[in-house]
Amino acid sequence: MKLVLLLCLLSPLCDGVRIRGLFTENNLTIVPGSLTPSVGVDMDLSAVVHRVDPRFLSVTIDASLASEEKFMSLLGSPKLRTLTKALTPAFLRFGGTRQDFMVFTPQKPRHSNTAFTADESCDKLELPSWLEEKLKGEWPEQQMMLMREDVQRKYRRVKFTEYTVDVLHAFASCSGLDLIFGLNALLRTAQNSWNSSNARSLLQYCESKQYHMSWELGNEPNSFEKKAGIRVDGFQLGQDFTKLREIMARSKLYHDAALYGPDVGQPRDHRIDILEGFLQSGGAAVDACTWHHYYVNGRDTSLEDFIDPQILDSLALKINEVLQRVQQTSPGKAVWLGETSSAYGGGAAGLSDTFVAGFMWLDKLGLGARLGVDVVMRQVLVGSGSYHLVDENLDPLPDYWLSVLYKRLVGPEVLKISAWSKSGRSRRVRLYLHCSSTNSYRRGAVTLMALNLSKKTARVSVPAIVSSSTVDAFVLQSDQPGEEGLYSRSVTLNGVVLKMTDDKTLPDLTANSLPPSVHLKLPAFSLAFFVFTDAQAAACLDPVPLR
Structure with missing residues (x-):
């Protein structure tokens, strides 16, 4: 018709x-x-x-929220829980730059100063208002520290305990989202293969708690050398994923769980080489091929860029290039935008968190679905940067309302x-x-x-x-x-x-x-x-x- x-x-x-x-x-x-x-x-x-997948519009929480573990307690906010429930069905990806500097460090007993435990039922799983206000007041200083690390590209190792995992899983479960946890790929052996011992410890803990979730390994491997002085080629990365899949296969809980990757940056220079090498050696290990996309550099973009048809059209070229490479090497493999927003570098202050950002966001949803992308994960639901859906007071920004309408109206x-x-x-x-x-x-x-x-x-x-x-x-x-x-x-x-x-x-x-x-x-x-x-x-x- x-x-x-x-x-x-x-x-x-x-x-x-x-x-x-x-x-x-x-x-x-x-x-x-x-x-x-x-x-x-x-x-x-x-x-x-x-x-597309029914969870096509999905969201992320950047691993930077766990850079100091007490800020994970913000996920107990009743307001944030209410806002997140309206975005279901969706995936919740926990990852980003700092996932490759995070080390699981089991520590019992759990934090005593949080007044918030993740073992309780959802109706009791609420952050006290006094603690929420305290953490929101301390977050801007923490965010400035994170921004300095990003600019200097000097990242410290972040140790996280069971508390981060408990709170994150409880938040996803009680909000109705499907959790995807990003593992550290920069833990390497002397032969430069992935050291899986820390991931094994984390998976064993999650299995003991019967936490149903999916997994990723590494974030933007094309930038490993810049941020950590370690170079991992695509073929080796594929072997690392295959190793993780073998570990999951031996798990009673995770043998059928999903694995996604390699979360490579958008096509440019050697990034395509990494993607091709990965698909050759590890394509069979993943349930979907993930890559990241941003239109512009958040540090030097302008209002005009956000409503420039030529810049919006550039996404089609990137999507088609990735789809073509995946089809050549792994025919039929689903392709996801595993992390995406308007501007990289944490977003563009005064633009990525305002009404004008909606043009890039809605156009990406429409164009991505039309060209064959199955899932689009918005960076970020809450956390550092300027491209979040929920602001520092946990109030919804324009792109949040756009996302809720999309969920309610679009099949x-x-x-x-x-x-x-x-x-x-x-x-x-x-x-x-x-x-x-x-x-x-x-x-x-x-x-x-x-x-x-x-x-x-x-x-x-x-x-x-x-x-x-x-x-x-x-x-x-x-x-x-x-x-x-x-x-x-x-x-x-x-x-x-x-x-x-x-x-x-x-x-x-x-x-x-x-x-x-x-x-x-x-x-x-x-x-x-x-x-x-x-x-x-x-x-x-x-x-x-x-x-």
């Missing part, structure tokens, strides 16, 4: 009326001379082109869509299409994800073929007008500022329900989900084979 939408963009030669939120045709004000060129949108609702089935204008492919209005989540909508509904990178409003005319369908519209904008609003850390949904009702309650995420045959508008610098509730898309009615 083919659907065609007509998008009318306000002419750049004419001044339009600034419009906040979403309006119907009846209260639309048209400025004389503002008729706009059309952008056609072609949708194929007959077949699914790719089906795993990817549908084909293309857009064009008189001048060629539409680049500033970017569209992606999925079947709607069956947790929120009946089968047959479709969700159109839309980004407007322009300072002009896009007007959407819905064709007759869906004129009988109502539309649930969810439009996200900054709480402040104009380009300055892109720097805001607050976001509105259909004109209402989103914030928690209390520490255990999210606000209602209410749609603007539009009757059949209305005209839709995509405001300037906005992100939106349009759910065609009665589309009756054949691809979404019953499970069908992939095209």
